[in-house]
Amino acid sequence: MRVSSIQLAYSDDEPMEDRVARAAQLVRSQHGADLVVLPELWAPGGFSYREWGHRAQAVDGPVVAAIAEAARDIGAYVHAGSIIEASPEAATRLAEAGGDITALPELPDELRGLWNTSVLLDPAGEVIATYRKIHRFGFGVGEPKVLAAGDDVVTAQIVVGGRPVTLGLATCYDLRFPELFRALLDDGAEVVVVPAAWPAARVDHWSLLARARAIEDFVALIAVNTAGYHAKTQMGGHSVTLAADGTVLAEAGPDETILQAEIDLDAIAERRRSFPALDDRRLGSPAS
Numbered sequence: 001m002r003v004s005s006i007q008l009a010y011s012d013d014e015p016m017e018d019r020v021a022r023a024a025q026l027v028r029s030q031h032g033a034d035l036v037v038l039p040e041l042w043a044p045g046g047f048s049y050r051e052w053g054h055r056a057q058a059v060d061g062p063v064v065a066a067i068a069e070a071a072r073d074i075g076a077y078v079h080a081g082s083i084i085e086a087s088p089e090a091a092t093r094l095a096e097a098g099g100d101i102t103a104l105p106e107l108p109d110e111l112r113g114l115w116n117t118s119v120l121l122d123p124a125g126e127v128i129a130t131y132r133k134i135h136r137f138g139f140g141v142g143e144p145k146v147l148a149a150g151d152d153v154v155t156a157q158i159v160v161g162g163r164p165v166t167l168g169l170a171t172c173y174d175l176r177f178p179e180l181f182r183a184l185l186d187d188g189a190e191v192v193v194v195p196a197a198w199p200a201a202r203v204d205h206w207s208l209l210a211r212a213r214a215i216e217d218f219v220a221l222i223a224v225n226t227a228g229y230h231a232k233t234q235m236g237g238h239s240v241t242l243a244a245d246g247t248v249l250a251e252a253g254p255d256e257t258i259l260q261a262e263i264d265l266d267a268i269a270e271r272r273r274s275f276p277a278l279d280d281r282r283l284g285s286p287a288s
């Protein structure tokens with residue numbers, strides 16, 4: 001499976017519409033890839049909490065539409081990274097608050113109607129899966145303050161060269177929660193896709209945790225981070241594509257980069273056969 005990871009760099013100076021057009025062109029430049037992946041919240045800004053209310057939209061809104069058109073143009077699956085998803089009710093509340101997400105009334109999670117939602121598109125540009133980030137980053141501010149947490153573990157099937165492949169979906173901070181990756185494994189995931197907006201200050205955690213998740217769950221892992229500086233935060237880059245034994249197939253530096261890697265899908269099952277540590281699970285395994 002030929003994978004292109006778009007490690008996008010952006011700053012506060014770039015209007016969102018320009019960034020969307022630029023990202024769509026970068027997707028188009030990856031003709032020949034089976035799967036193209038963008039980072040977390042690249043359009044609204046990963047740490048631009050105060051702008052999220054102005055930039056929130058529905059899954060069928062303009063950001064996903066622009067990337068869907070690019071997916072269709074190159075006939076590839078595209079993981080569009082994530083957006084701030086707003087329900088119609090939340091969109092109305094935001095309009096009444098002049099787009100200021102911090103001015104919204106405090107609502108219980110189940111009524112908020114705002115999520116950090118990643119979107120997987122097929123080669124016809126149709127949405128085939130969405131995943132609402134389960135673990136919100138911010139310790140009481142940022143995501144947990146303004147967004148609802150997702151509830152569902154999400155896998156999705158794609159077909160590459162006639163072979164079905166099960167993708168598991170996770171987002172950024174989720175990397176710190178190994179139980180999610182075990183749940184994805186138990187739901188059949190062979191490859192896990194992790195878009196992120198992970199700062200440079202903790203990029204060593206990013207690299208280590210990505211590798212640990214691949215090794216412990218015997219999954220290939222596509223971890224796509226953001227680069228650049230926005231909202232007073234230097235982003236970490238260092239996107240990485242890993243084989244199921246933890247071998248680094250491709251790794252970026254800190255700047256905007258498009259990583260291309262080939263994942264050997266048969267090697268995933270072979271790894272599980274030749275080093276069957278998963279058979280020795282005692283706690284929480286589907287067989288126990």
Ligand SMILES: NC(=O)CCC(=O)C(=O)O
Binds near residue numbers: 040174198205
């Ligand atoms: N956007 C995020 O989820 C950031 C996560 C992070 O910075 C960390 O886990 O450290």
